[in-house]
Amino acid sequence: MVSGIDRENEAMQRAAQLRQELAQHNHRYYVLDDPLISDAEYDALFAELVKLEQEFPLLATPESPTQRVGGAPLAAFGAVRHAVPMLSLNNAFDDEDIEAFDKRVRDGLEAGAEVEYACELKLDGLAVSLRYEGGRFVRAATRGDGQTGEDITANIRTIRSIPLTLAGPVPEVLEVRGEVLLFRKDFERLNDAQREAGEKVFINPRNAAAGSLRQLDPRITARRPLRFFAYGWGEIRGGLPGAAPASVDAPPFGTHMGMLDWLQELGMPVNRERQLAKGAAGLLDFYRRVEGLRASLPYDIDGVVYKVDAIEAQRRLGYVSRAPRFAIAHKFAAEEATTELLDIEVQVGRTGAITPVARLKPVFVGGVTVTNATLHNEDEIERKDVRIGDTVVVRRAGDVIPEVVTPVLDKRPAGARKFVMPTHCPVCGSAIERPEDESIARCTGGLFCAAQRKQALWHAAQRRALDIEGLGEKLIDQLVERGRVHTLADLYTLTEEELAGLERMGEKSARNLVEAISATRTPPLGRFLFALGIRHVGESTARDLARHFGNLDAVMNATETELLAVPDVGPVVAASIHRFFAEPHNRQVVADLLRNGVTPGTETVVDRTAGPIGGKIFVLTGTLPTLTREEAADLIRAAGGKVTGSVSKKTHYVVAGADAGSKLAKAQELGIAVLDEDGLKALLQS
Ligand code: IVH
Numbered sequence: 054m055v056s057g058i059d060r061e062n063e064a065m066q067r068a069a070q071l072r073q074e075l076a077q078h079n080h081r082y083y084v085l086d087d088p089l090i091s092d093a094e095y096d097a098l099f100a101e102l103v104k105l106e107q108e109f110p111l112l113a114t115p116e117s118p119t120q121r122v123g124g125a126p127l128a129a130f131g132a133v134r135h136a137v138p139m140l141s142l143n144n145a146f147d148d149e150d151i152e153a154f155d156k157r158v159r160d161g162l163e164a165g166a167e168v169e170y171a172c173e174l175k176l177d178g179l180a181v182s183l184r185y186e187g188g189r190f191v192r193a194a195t196r197g198d199g200q201t202g203e204d205i206t207a208n209i210r211t212i213r214s215i216p217l218t219l220a221g222p223v224p225e226v227l228e229v230r231g232e233v234l235l236f237r238k239d240f241e242r243l244n245d246a247q248r249e250a251g252e253k254v255f256i257n258p259r260n261a262a263a264g265s266l267r268q269l270d271p272r273i274t275a276r277r278p279l280r281f282f283a284y285g286w287g288e289i290r291g292g293l294p295g296a297a298p299a300s301v302d303a304p305p306f307g308t309h310m311g312m313l314d315w316l317q318e319l320g321m322p323v324n325r326e327r328q329l330a331k332g333a334a335g336l337l338d339f340y341r342r343v344e345g346l347r348a349s350l351p352y353d354i355d356g357v358v359y360k361v362d363a364i365e366a367q368r369r370l371g372y373v374s375r376a377p378r379f380a381i382a383h384k385f386a387a388e389e390a391t392t393e394l395l396d397i398e399v400q401v402g403r404t405g406a407i408t409p410v411a412r413l414k415p416v417f418v419g420g421v422t423v424t425n426a427t428l429h430n431e432d433e434i435e436r437k438d439v440r441i442g443d444t445v446v447v448r449r450a451g452d453v454i455p456e457v458v459t460p461v462l463d464k465r466p467a468g469a470r471k472f473v474m475p476t477h478c479p480v481c482g483s484a485i486e487r488p489e490d491e492s493i494a495r496c497t498g499g500l501f502c503a504a505q506r507k508q509a510l511w512h513a514a515q516r517r518a519l520d521i522e523g524l525g526e527k528l529i530d531q532l533v534e535r536g537r538v539h540t541l542a543d544l545y546t547l548t549e550e551e552l553a554g555l556e557r558m559g560e561k562s563a564r565n566l567v568e569a570i571s572a573t574r575t576p577p578l579g580r581f582l583f584a585l586g587i588r589h590v591g592e593s594t595a596r597d598l599a600r601h602f603g604n605l606d607a608v609m610n611a612t613e614t615e616l617l618a619v620p621d622v623g624p625v626v627a628a629s630i631h632r633f634f635a636e637p638h639n640r641q642v643v644a645d646l647l648r649n650g651v652t653p654g655t656e657t658v659v660d661r662t663a664g665p666i667g668g669k670i671f672v673l674t675g676t677l678p679t680l681t682r683e684e685a686a687d688l689i690r691a692a693g694g695k696v697t698g699s700v701s702k703k704t705h706y707v708v709a710g711a712d713a714g715s716k717l718a719k720a721q722e723l724g725i726a727v728l729d730e731d732g733l734k735a736l737l738q739s
Contacts, residue, residue, distance in 0.1 A: 123271030178234030225291025419449030542645030675713030
């Protein structure tokens with residue numbers, strides 16, 4: 054029989070082992086983003102530990118991962134006095150500010166050569182200080198006024214990327230400083246859940262992170278997926294084994310970068326976007342690089358931070374009032390701003406899609422003045438509860454179309470009005486309809502609607518379609534508004550005299566345009582089909598249709614079943630094509646085009662199932678010795694193959710030339726056949 058003591062001993066050993074394993078898996082998941090086991094396996098280990106700790110309550114330790122679910126609510130936060138104050142950074146906004154900063158640093162250090170800086174992201178979250186004693190997490194505090202912060206230990210314990218014990222020999226006291234934040238997608242998920250529960254929504258991820266950290270009930274914080282990145286240190290006391298006692302003035306690292314690497318080795322999450330740079334030019338290069346990266350980062354940043362790398366030099370430069378002389382924050386243009394929502398109007402797209410657009414009081418955001426922002430669709434307005442008259446948060450990230458993120462409910466005026474989708478198109482007066490299972494409302498006017506007509510013409514004229522040089526938006530507007538052009542076919546009856554009479558058109562440009570239009574009378578069949586603007590028929594589907602059916606008549610008269618035989622054409626696309634050509638108005642437009650001398654080409658019908666590469670998927674990468682990529686793609690398509698842009702498990706061949714990059718690597722990783730140009734030619738001839 055096993056004695057109680059034996060069982061308890063065994064349980065203790067198993068619990069210790071589970072804790073260590075779970076800590077490792079947390080680290081791999083949250084810090085390295087490279088999990089070793091599935092979520093289910095993790096949950097099973099976790100459940101085993103919970104069970105052991107329930108059976109033997111004395112086994113539970115504060116460092117146990119089970120403690121991350123959050124303890125009992127607090128009555129209030131205690132105060133924590135920072136042994137080393139938490140300061141802030143001075144801000145810089147332009148290149149000159151950075152040159153001046155670098156000059157101050159060089160002067161201060163009497164540096165002969167260029168100074169080396171550690172460059173980091175300026176994370177848009179909240180600064181916190183984490184205290185480890187004997188390598189164990191004991192306390193966490195907010196920045197507060199820099200001298201005294203709030204004790205948020207119970208909340209910080211719930212953040213899974215923060216190690217509860219450090220992995221390695223550390224000084225007796227080590228305070229790690231960094232930023233707590235929420236990833237953007239976690240923020241959006243959180244707000245959706247808040248809305249659903251009828252709770253308050255947060256304005257931005259930073260706000261949500263702050264709200265989560267200031268929860269008196271740590272069980273709520275535990276459900277918020279907060280993240281942490283370390284970028285500095287506070288108090289340091291006591292020696293590392295076998296070394297002289299460390300202190301704030303004599304830390305166990307000589308450079309800022311060295312400190313970050315050390316913290317990372319101890320298991321702390323440290324942001325990977327960090328690098329050394331020399332002189333002002335190096336700093337500005339970093340700034341530009343991060344600017345380009347910003348939109349693709351999963352979290353918000355509001356700039357970058359430069360810190361003199363050598364700790365000894367930092368010490369010599371010291372502080373002015375409450376900010377270090379050795380560091381500076383170089384800020385980006387804010388991507389979000391609040392402004393007033395003056396009205397909501399609707400815009401009509403090429404296929405009649407009605408998009409509600411917010412008219413805004415002009416606001417400077419993302420580096421430009423914004424007056425309009427998209428609200429996507431009716432459901433989105435409802436979901437976000439945006440009303441006319443609201444103060445709203447507007448976001449413009451990179452080149453993305455500005456959007457309304459959320460109303461600021463605290464500022465909602467008494468007279469704020471709900472948006473009502475108009476029943477009729479503001480442009481043509483036709484009914485607006487919204488199929489029950491769709492989120493998009495549409496104007497039913499079709500090409501009767503001037504808004505749709507303009508965009509249909511614009512679509513047809515673009516380079517990827519008929520490529521009519523010189524037919525711009527302004528000109529299309531005039532032609533449609535004067536009632537001269539109703540359909541694509543009317544373009545081919547325009548005369549020089551007529552055009553010369555339009556605004557901003559001289560005789561010469563009129564002649565050029567008539568010639569340019571005329572030059573598009575024999576388009577390849579694929580481009581012609583694309584130009585018609587059939588819903589769901591993009592460039593590549595149009596090309597596939599052309600190859601499959603060979604001539605216009607065959608496409609126009611194809612049944613839905615016949616259309617389904619085209620590669621990548623599914624039921625929705627087949628139905629849309631069939632509907633388009635069943636519509637008498639559309640058949641008339643095609644007939645008029647033919648009558649006006651437009652004759653789309655024909656194609657040799659390819660039986661894609663026959664031949665060595667029929668239906669096979671190719672990806673081209675790098676520079677081939679004799680063929681351009683387009684030529685190679687045409688050869689492949691002509692033989693019934695398909696060319697796509699990215700390598701996946703579905704890819705059959707990757708054709709690689711000189712300087713092939715990640716696509717080739719991916720192909721090798723997935724074990725996909727790789728050909729050079731000769732290999733491709735041989736395959737085509739076989
Ligand atoms: S260092 C003595 N590094 O910016 C300087 N701060 O204005 C201590 N922040 O309160 C801060 N990213 O909340 C530093 N890589 C970074 C940072 C960073 C964001 C925040 C932090 C601090 C504020 C300073």
